[in-house]
Amino acid sequence: MSNIKHFFEQSWLLIVSSFFFGLLIAVANAAWSERIVQNEIDKRNRLMTDLIADANSFDVAAQAVEIPDTKAKVVKTDIYRALDGSGRTVGFAFIAVGSGFQDKIKLVIAVDGKCEKFLGFKVLASNETPGFGDKIKDSYFSSQFRDAPAGKLQLVKTGDDKKIDSEIVAISGATVSSEAVVKIFNTYIDTVREHLQTKGSAGNGK
Amino acid sequence: MDTLTILLLAFISIVIINNLVFTKFLGICPYLGVSGRIDMAFGMGLAVTFVVTLSGAMTWMIDHWVLMKAGLEVTRYVCFILVIAGAVQLVEMYLRKFFPSLYESFGIFLPLITTNCAILGLCLFINLWEIDNLLEAAVLSFGAGIGFTMAICIMAGIRENLNLADVPRCLRGAPITLITAGLLALAFMGFAGMIR
Amino acid sequence: MILADIFQLWSSAWPAGLTMLGLGAGFAIVLLIASVKLKVEVDPKVEQIHKALPNLDCGACGFAGCSSYARAVLADPELIGKCAPGGPKTSEKIAAVLNLHISDSGPMRRPIVHCRAHTEDRTYYAEYQGIPSCTAANALPNVQACKFGCLGFGDCTRACKFDALHVIDGLATVDYQKCTGCTACSKACPRNIIEMVPFAHENMMTVACRSKETGKATRSMCRVGCIGCGICAKQSDIFKVEDNLARLDHIKYEPDDKTETAMNKCPTGVIVLRGPTAPAPRPAKKTAEKAPAA
Amino acid sequence: MASEALDKPALGQTFIAGLWNENPVLRLVLGMCPTLAVTAAVRPALTMGCSVIFVLVCSNLVVSLMRNLLKPHLRILMFTLTIAAFVTIADLFLKAFLPEMSERLGPYVPLIIVNCIIICRAEACASKNGLAVSLVDAIGMGLGFTMTLCVLASVRELLATGKIFEQQVMPAVFVPWAAMSMPVGAFITLGLMLGLVNTITKKKA
Amino acid sequence: MKVQTKGRFTFKGGTHPPESKGLTEKSAIQPGPVPRQVAVMLSQHTGAVCEPLVRKGDAVQAGQKIGDSDAFVSAPVHSPINGKVKEIALQSHAVLGRSLAVIIEADAENNPLKQPASARFGGDFDEDAYSVEKICAAVREAGIVGMGGAGFPTRVKIEPNPRLPKQTLVINGCECEPYITCDYRIMLEWTHQIIAGIKLARKASGCSKVFIGIEDNKPRAIKVLNAAVKTHRNAEDIKVVPVRTKYPQGGERQLIRAILGKYVPTGGIPPMIGVVVLNAATTAAIAEAVVCNAPLTHRAVTVSGEAIANPGNLYVPIGLPVADLIDFCGGVTQKSAKVVLGGPMMGIAIADLTTPITKTTNAITVLTRKQIGSAKFAGRQTACIRCGRCLEVCPEHLNPTKIAHAVKNNLLDVAEGYYINACTECGCCSYVCPANVELTGYIKTGKIFLARQKKKMPQ
Amino acid sequence: MLSQITVSPAPHISKPLSTRSVMIDVVIGLVPAMITAGYYFRIHAFILIPTCVVSAVITEWLCNVIRRKSNPLESLGDFSAVVTGIILALSVPPVLPVWAAVIGSGFAIAIGKMVFGGLGANIFNPAMAGRAFLTASFGMLMTTWTVPATIDAKMPRISADNMLDTRTQATPLALSKQAQKARTGADALNEQLRAAFTGEVGGCLGETSALALLIGGIYLLARRTISFHIPLAVTLSAFVFSGVAYLINTQAYASPVFHLCSGGLLIGAFFIATDPVTAPLTTRGMWIFGIGVGTVTMLIRIVGEYPEGVMYSVLLMNAVTPLIDRFCKLIPAGGRPHV
Numbered sequence A: 001m002s003n004i005k006h007f008f009e010q011s012w013l014l015i016v017s018s019f020f021f022g023l024l025i026a027v028a029n030a031a032w033s034e035r036i037v038q039n040e041i042d043k044r045n046r047l048m049t050d051l052i053a054d055a056n057s058f059d060v061a062a063q064a065v066e067i068p069d070t071k072a073k074v075v076k077t078d079i080y081r082a083l084d085g086s087g088r089t090v091g092f093a094f095i096a097v098g099s100g101f102q103d104k105i106k107l108v109i110a111v112d113g114k115c116e117k118f119l120g121f122k123v124l125a126s127n128e129t130p131g132f133g134d135k136i137k138d139s140y141f142s143s144q145f146r147d148a149p150a151g152k153l154q155l156v157k158t159g160d161d162k163k164i165d166s167e168i169v170a171i172s173g174a175t176v177s178s179e180a181v182v183k184i185f186n187t188y189i190d191t192v193r194e195h196l197q198t199k200g201s202a203g204n205g206k
Numbered sequence B: 001m002d003t004l005t006i007l008l009l010a011f012i013s014i015v016i017i018n019n020l021v022f023t024k025f026l027g028i029c030p031y032l033g034v035s036g037r038i039d040m041a042f043g044m045g046l047a048v049t050f051v052v053t054l055s056g057a058m059t060w061m062i063d064h065w066v067l068m069k070a071g072l073e074v075t076r077y078v079c080f081i082l083v084i085a086g087a088v089q090l091v092e093m094y095l096r097k098f099f100p101s102l103y104e105s106f107g108i109f110l111p112l113i114t115t116n117c118a119i120l121g122l123c124l125f126i127n128l129w130e131i132d133n134l135l136e137a138a139v140l141s142f143g144a145g146i147g148f149t150m151a152i153c154i155m156a157g158i159r160e161n162l163n164l165a166d167v168p169r170c171l172r173g174a175p176i177t178l179i180t181a182g183l184l185a186l187a188f189m190g191f192a193g194m195i196r
Numbered sequence C: 001m002i003l004a005d006i007f008q009l010w011s012s013a014w015p016a017g018l019t020m021l022g023l024g025a026g027f028a029i030v031l032l033i034a035s036v037k038l039k040v041e042v043d044p045k046v047e048q049i050h051k052a053l054p055n056l057d058c059g060a061c062g063f064a065g066c067s068s069y070a071r072a073v074l075a076d077p078e079l080i081g082k083c084a085p086g087g088p089k090t091s092e093k094i095a096a097v098l099n100l101h102i103s104d105s106g107p108m109r110r111p112i113v114h115c116r117a118h119t120e121d122r123t124y125y126a127e128y129q130g131i132p133s134c135t136a137a138n139a140l141p142n143v144q145a146c147k148f149g150c151l152g153f154g155d156c157t158r159a160c161k162f163d164a165l166h167v168i169d170g171l172a173t174v175d176y177q178k179c180t181g182c183t184a185c186s187k188a189c190p191r192n193i194i195e196m197v198p199f200a201h202e203n204m205m206t207v208a209c210r211s212k213e214t215g216k217a218t219r220s221m222c223r224v225g226c227i228g229c230g231i232c233a234k235q236s237d238i239f240k241v242e243d244n245l246a247r248l249d250h251i252k253y254e255p256d257d258k259t260e261t262a263m264n265k266c267p268t269g270v271i272v273l274r275g276p277t278a279p280a281p282r283p284a285k286k287t288a289e290k291a292p293a294a
Numbered sequence D: 001m002a003s004e005a006l007d008k009p010a011l012g013q014t015f016i017a018g019l020w021n022e023n024p025v026l027r028l029v030l031g032m033c034p035t036l037a038v039t040a041a042v043r044p045a046l047t048m049g050c051s052v053i054f055v056l057v058c059s060n061l062v063v064s065l066m067r068n069l070l071k072p073h074l075r076i077l078m079f080t081l082t083i084a085a086f087v088t089i090a091d092l093f094l095k096a097f098l099p100e101m102s103e104r105l106g107p108y109v110p111l112i113i114v115n116c117i118i119i120c121r122a123e124a125c126a127s128k129n130g131l132a133v134s135l136v137d138a139i140g141m142g143l144g145f146t147m148t149l150c151v152l153a154s155v156r157e158l159l160a161t162g163k164i165f166e167q168q169v170m171p172a173v174f175v176p177w178a179a180m181s182m183p184v185g186a187f188i189t190l191g192l193m194l195g196l197v198n199t200i201t202k203k204k205a
Numbered sequence E: 001m002k003v004q005t006k007g008r009f010t011f012k013g014g015t016h017p018p019e020s021k022g023l024t025e026k027s028a029i030q031p032g033p034v035p036r037q038v039a040v041m042l043s044q045h046t047g048a049v050c051e052p053l054v055r056k057g058d059a060v061q062a063g064q065k066i067g068d069s070d071a072f073v074s075a076p077v078h079s080p081i082n083g084k085v086k087e088i089a090l091q092s093h094a095v096l097g098r099s100l101a102v103i104i105e106a107d108a109e110n111n112p113l114k115q116p117a118s119a120r121f122g123g124d125f126d127e128d129a130y131s132v133e134k135i136c137a138a139v140r141e142a143g144i145v146g147m148g149g150a151g152f153p154t155r156v157k158i159e160p161n162p163r164l165p166k167q168t169l170v171i172n173g174c175e176c177e178p179y180i181t182c183d184y185r186i187m188l189e190w191t192h193q194i195i196a197g198i199k200l201a202r203k204a205s206g207c208s209k210v211f212i213g214i215e216d217n218k219p220r221a222i223k224v225l226n227a228a229v230k231t232h233r234n235a236e237d238i239k240v241v242p243v244r245t246k247y248p249q250g251g252e253r254q255l256i257r258a259i260l261g262k263y264v265p266t267g268g269i270p271p272m273i274g275v276v277v278l279n280a281a282t283t284a285a286i287a288e289a290v291v292c293n294a295p296l297t298h299r300a301v302t303v304s305g306e307a308i309a310n311p312g313n314l315y316v317p318i319g320l321p322v323a324d325l326i327d328f329c330g331g332v333t334q335k336s337a338k339v340v341l342g343g344p345m346m347g348i349a350i351a352d353l354t355t356p357i358t359k360t361t362n363a364i365t366v367l368t369r370k371q372i373g374s375a376k377f378a379g380r381q382t383a384c385i386r387c388g389r390c391l392e393v394c395p396e397h398l399n400p401t402k403i404a405h406a407v408k409n410n411l412l413d414v415a416e417g418y419y420i421n422a423c424t425e426c427g428c429c430s431y432v433c434p435a436n437v438e439l440t441g442y443i444k445t446g447k448i449f450l451a452r453q454k455k456k457m458p459q
Numbered sequence F: 001m002l003s004q005i006t007v008s009p010a011p012h013i014s015k016p017l018s019t020r021s022v023m024i025d026v027v028i029g030l031v032p033a034m035i036t037a038g039y040y041f042r043i044h045a046f047i048l049i050p051t052c053v054v055s056a057v058i059t060e061w062l063c064n065v066i067r068r069k070s071n072p073l074e075s076l077g078d079f080s081a082v083v084t085g086i087i088l089a090l091s092v093p094p095v096l097p098v099w100a101a102v103i104g105s106g107f108a109i110a111i112g113k114m115v116f117g118g119l120g121a122n123i124f125n126p127a128m129a130g131r132a133f134l135t136a137s138f139g140m141l142m143t144t145w146t147v148p149a150t151i152d153a154k155m156p157r158i159s160a161d162n163m164l165d166t167r168t169q170a171t172p173l174a175l176s177k178q179a180q181k182a183r184t185g186a187d188a189l190n191e192q193l194r195a196a197f198t199g200e201v202g203g204c205l206g207e208t209s210a211l212a213l214l215i216g217g218i219y220l221l222a223r224r225t226i227s228f229h230i231p232l233a234v235t236l237s238a239f240v241f242s243g244v245a246y247l248i249n250t251q252a253y254a255s256p257v258f259h260l261c262s263g264g265l266l267i268g269a270f271f272i273a274t275d276p277v278t279a280p281l282t283t284r285g286m287w288i289f290g291i292g293v294g295t296v297t298m299l300i301r302i303v304g305e306y307p308e309g310v311m312y313s314v315l316l317m318n319a320v321t322p323l324i325d326r327f328c329k330l331i332p333a334g335g336r337p338h339v
Ligand SMILES: Cc1cc2nc3c(=O)[nH]c(=O)nc-3n(C[C@H](O)[C@H](O)[C@H](O)COP(=O)(O)O)c2cc1C
Pocket: A101, A102, A128, A129, A130, A132, A133, A134, A170, A171, A172, A173, A174, A175, A176, A177, A178, B189, B192, B193, F135, F136, F139, F143, F160, F305, F306, F307
């Protein structure tokens, strides 16, 4: 008995305060969690709106689409549908992940409503070397993807980066990162297009 | 790629390419403090390796099997640090009681480690990288420990040499160690992008 | 309304609170049991020092945490002052713990350098072009004529951790304000001319020379060396001349007239006062044989 | 108790100590990881500094309140728990109101838990002093930390991008030194800064 | 039959300083100056210092014992001249700085110059006439100490010792130091005396094999000794071995390695592997002591160096001031920069020329600034560039730069970890160092530090 | 008469060798490489080499002034800053802007050398530290090359944007990297071998001509300024590594001879890895160091992402040099003492 008494003498403070702090955290969480979730949605929506100019609102077109990764793993992603003010589908967007030069690169990729053209990409998160790989954010690189045909893309070292086609000109000195971006596109696009077209979400521009 | 290759690459990557000290700035305090002599540095490295492997695996389990299931992710940090602190303290007492010689060689470094951000940092990075199986998390943690050991031993060797050199007075100790670490980080950039 | 809100919060918060409660209680139990079952006896002094430390286990001291530093300090008191977060206060506390065992009755021992010759007082035969260290120079025969006096390369200065000893014009000179009596300098001097003397008085008198050369030889080597003339011994019996050298028994020293006279009558002025408020010794007589140029 | 009353420090002195004499980064060389990791630019450094001030103040206050109830075996555990709780709150706050910064700082916000400065102050100050001293100490230390971070970050941001607070200050011909935003830049700048501080303090002494 | 004079044997490491032996190698050993006053040091050897046996004012005879000690490791000292004890006082000493010496004023009338004893030794020598005990006693009474450097009492070395039985006697005729030629001249001129000494030492020590190691830059000495050995009976086992010319081939550890291929253990001494090493001059002294009953009062000294007007080899009384010798050789020319007792690699630089020569002084070398070269002059020293040359030449395979820098930074445990005490202070490392770091000096200093630390020098 | 005599510890004579003479030997050894640099890259060489040397020397002087050395000019006399300057200049692209060269040499001397205490104390090769800093900071500038003046007097720049005629104008190693990625075309590289040997290819100022570097290297070996261990270990291990890769796939991997002659391998083996200050002291250590440099270089070239790896491999091996030294401790001739 005295053991138990001793125990409580020694550790009541710890027990009480863990409970108290647990509550404190929970309260903070309860108060702010909505905002936090909303922040994430806002950010994604903002990027998607940047890509799909006419978009007014978004909804989920397909949930947890399974994408076969190169590493024989399967990654899942949601596909969002962008609707304009009149409720017409103006495009689709999804989050895509792949490995870059140093770390993972997370992109938001958009395609048009018929899933025929890319509408470009935005970097959600990347850890590429400043001055090298982080140039994938620069417009001269990313604009090559806008309006490129939604199919397999190809990376070339030299070419005309103004010309819009399935040939993407690499950033000099950051071939690897450029390649990574192209690879992400290629990994995702087939499955996504298939998904949208077979499931009939695309093309019926209503 | 088969699992073994993936694990091997993950290991090499965290040891050399994404070394905790040189790329993630984790565990800098002991890196500066305990790199004066090679034997001490090695003991410290072993202790970190041991604890980080243990806590990497444990926090992964708690995170995935308890917190995520119960939707209690908010308490993640508190749980992580309590688990680490508790485990370290237990292991230390245990070693001290039953394996005094082992305790002398690396156990004495254990208390230093609770407040070492390499441990908690790695657990958080494992969470951030969305590692989804226990084995990979364990290998990564072990690799991180080995990487730390390597880094601190290299630094200890360098500092033993610098003891014999005429380093400007104001730069002795922490400053020159930091500058050396900077040059080491520069050197380790050579491996960047080798494994992706 | 407010009650409803609180209820709302509570209902979402209780699982977290309970988990933490569980965790906290669990750890408390485990650690408590462990601390009883796995207790290891340690030296109480280590414990004391450990308590004086900040217990951050930060490693700034270069040791593996506070407890290993505590053990190291106990073994080697020279390691005091390595704890950066603790700062000087901690050092004082550790010193207090350690000092319990060094408690020393009697007056404090302080160093006296048994030489009073500055560079211009000495004879040199040749220029020394070696390592600037007394120990290195002492290994050579002719760095300076006198084989007993201060070499002035400052091995003692380097040994002093308290910046209390400096070579001034070729002579090691103690700064008694800063000196802590740690004896490091006396161990460092290769010529063994730094003696730890119990300072019964603020300033102590001494024969600042160790030369056993004959008076004539001493004169040819140094303007201020003891020539063993014995005048001091005639004034006060605390002086004794042996091997051409006067020695003063520091234990018997009293600052009285007799010693004062002996000091003033010494033909070379080698009897001097040393201490925090000691006056500068009287200047060397220029009449002494001028040394041949180096 | 008596000794506590004896060396009860003056508030002003405590405050100044944190800023310079016992500046956690420059003089105590503690909490180096965030110092290095978040100082590629001023804005994240400032955010980090503020978070640390917040956690420091809260934990110092709580520890100071509990100081007479602490039991030796579980003391460090208590500190850790307190700090972790406040760090979680700070992290949630950042996520909710400064999502960009939160993303940038990533795991370095939760790492405040193990930042030696905070436990150090809990142990060295708050567990021995009353509320007022603990508060002032926390603010002083926190400001010292933040200031150092900002200085370091402005040097690095300036050289790495030619900007400060994302505002261009360098002339257009300046070619940014990308290395300054990499680990090399962090280590070397901090090393040189510590060296500089050493020289300044030596001169005063 | 053609004598092999090319040395094949050597050791790993070492270096090749300019030999500079041409200055004196042709000059035969001639009597030195007539002494006016000598100062016989009471400590001329490794071991206990002698107590003076005479007092101020005593008259002494040449060969009279004037100092002795009861200690086992010690050797008596003798007056080289007839005269009167002027005083017993401190004198400059090359190793000890200042040390007690018996100062003897020469009797102006009655002081014949001593002649070398070599004339008394002919083409053969029969050591059977002398028992082991008698040899040992004679060697001790004559005050013979090693004349090759350290001055270790020879009796202790050759005397039978059941704990360390000896099989091999190595005679050190390498004389690897630049400038010095006295051993060479002794080997040429006192050949048979040396062989007699060898035979005596062989008998006393019980060795069965004898090697005479001579550097191959002295082909004449090799030939002469080879021929002389042939004329002796019972000398088949005495082999003359040419060794490669390289400094420090004469270091006993190096010589043993070259000739026998054995390594003296670190921190150990040759008897541990059954070897005794004697300098050539020492053997000559043994022969003289045993056969002629004459104590060691005179020795051959090379006075050389570019700054000496008439360099040569002199047979001089021990205790003669250096200044007298230099004056006898015509004094120094204006360019002198350093006076060294011994050779330039290991010798001790002195500045007080009243310093008397001792039993171990084999040379006085007066160097000019040009010979000293860049070293030691301010401005030519830089930090170590870690070129590794010092490691390459160290005959003991040490890491001189690490040791020296550890000493410089007062990290004695590091220095010990790099085996500082294994250094023989040969000076090769300092010699080759492009940065002119005073490696040997630091190592020497470090050894003193360590010894003091170990002893915890009582105050 | 004896008024000018001195006393000092033995030995009293020394070999007529000084740090300065050693450094000047290295400068002489680099002369052929500097000449070829001038021949192929003309004005760029004439500007860059003096710029780097002068700014290295001035930086060292400044650091000495800041440290309040009694004579800040004294340490310049050892010429090591000159060597650093030349080696840095020879290891940057010819078209590097002058200001970048100044920053590079400043970093090399100030951070690479002087903060450690100056000559002899630095852990990392100063020139390589400076170059690594430049690469990290100004990656584009450090990967922009020019066509040798002997091919095209206008010396057009080559970088990834305008690789017009890749056969003649890209650096050999960039082509080799391309071949590796495409897993084809490596055999065609051997056509470039002759050009790589004489130096008529794109690349850093001093690295292009294998011939000039060999001449300089042999001079240093003959003068015993460097020992053969490191150069031999570097080239041998690089040869073996690339040889194995070549045997596995001759289409993807260039031949070992090509690897030896191209890029900075030879200047690295003879002039950079041999920097005594940053290389191990013992012979065994030198072998390990050399093999490490060769292997890591090839690892980066063949497995890694960069076309060239000499700089990084030298820096990495510099970092472990203290450990190598410690674990290749010499055993005294008489064995370890028994205590
Ligand atoms: C310090 C440093 C960082 C680099 N970071 C990247 C990077 O983040 N992304 C990338 O694609 N290439 C990066 N590179 C360049 C690649 O390593 C490689 O040289 C380049 O991709 C080769 O392609 P290129 O043909 O475009 O030159 C970096 C190079 C250096 C020296």
